[in-house]
Amino acid sequence: MEHPMKKAASASGTQSVHRALQILRLVSTHNRQGIRLSDLAAQVQLSKPSVHRLLRELTETGLLMQAHNRLFHLGQFAYELGLMASSHYSLHQVCAPFVEQLAQESGDTVFLVMRSGFDSFCLDRQTGSYPIKVFSIEVGNRQPMGVGAGGLALLSFLSEAERDAVLAEHSEALLQFNGLSVETVKQLIDATRQRGYSHISNHAVAGVTGFGMPILDRVGTPLAAISVTAINDRMTPEHQRQVIHLLNRCTQQAREALLTSRGSLPSRA
Template sequence: MPPASKSAAQSPAKTVGRAALLLRIIASSHNQSLRLVDIAKMASLDKSTAQRLLQRLVLERLAVRDPVRGYRLGPLIYELGLVALPGTNLREVSQPYLHTLAQATGDMVFLVGRSGHESICLSRIAGNYPIQTMTRTEGDRHPLGVGAGGLAILASMRDAEIRLVLEAVQPRLQAYQITPERILKAIDDTRGRGGIAIDAGNAALDVTAIGRTVHDRGRAPVASVFVASIGERMMDSRQKQVTRLLVDCVNSIEHVFH
């Protein structure tokens, strides 16, 4: 029997990759539901291919199709997640330091983790300032480079990795009214500030956020912490104060996480 061709051998892996992409797209939807035509467009797939993959995901309980609202993540995702926690849980380790930062700044504090070409919100802690910015909820996903948290992570990556990420997420950036060129400029600015990412009204209108990367023991960027507040509260002098507190928080997390 002749050996399988290279393209045939790669086909199952390609299918798995496409299915995973569809799940990430569904998860990144703000309302957690998308129509078939929306998913196909965001995945750069023809409608029939996307439909076949989605039908299989529904069959495996990885996705659910609502006739009115469209597709959302299925119950098997939750069930698998219950046993997928790493040995060292970054979210758990970070909690006391995130609470301290929220109390010290009075503002909303977020922990986001890196998930492939995206960031995912792992934790959200409210401060005591009367106006809190609910820009993200736990489980929200966005392309790396969007928002202070995702920008901080992306700016900490190698240039070759950055190019691959931007190529992968480019079809989704239009929804955020942002371009790869703007993200590259923001990366240069972030590196010029020693790794401090600042997003002033791009990810959320009238909201300014300041983020910094959390590295693992090998200095790979695995997450970030950012503080968000209304723009008029985040003046230059206060940004400096928040940055100092943010750096202390991240340093403390890294010390325990390592």
């Protein structure tokens, strides 16, 4: 029988790893502008001394760095890990030509996103020729899955248990996106599953409409999603029909390329 003290130490160690990963995810989300210790403590709901201790350990290993303005960013070792991992994950490399072609043909902004835990992670963004661009999320950033057309397409085609877990995790965070609620997202999920594509307006960004479709593996699990976004005035019924047609072709081409590629294809990060 395992000694109670040993069991408690093991649980404490697991909890510390989980908290460190939470911090890494938050820093990666805010990596471009950096994030303060106090903001990290508030978001992970830990005391400042506890977060400071974790930040010190992550900084010493090179996973994080602290700039002169005391804001935290991803460190050199995180960059090296990313380079090493990228050689095994060809999702972005395989999909990039189709994303670029879709942006050129639609004239709009196109996003490629994948699942990362309970979030959607932006792998690529390409802009078309239409003069008013939509930059709702930067490449390398994440947001709650279900926000934005791509994230909604991902979430809609997960299992019911996984969808419920994501919504439970983000019930409060969703409110930051123009008051988006769990019930509203559930309604959007139902509509997305019926149509086969997501359609969302004025949630992630006010005045913007987006359409998204998942790239499914052989058993129907979403590998990634591609979305097209534009300002509401541009998304006339005729243009919507064109976007849906182009998006369907793009995701089918990307799916075929992914399923025949030699690289390892993760369904989540």
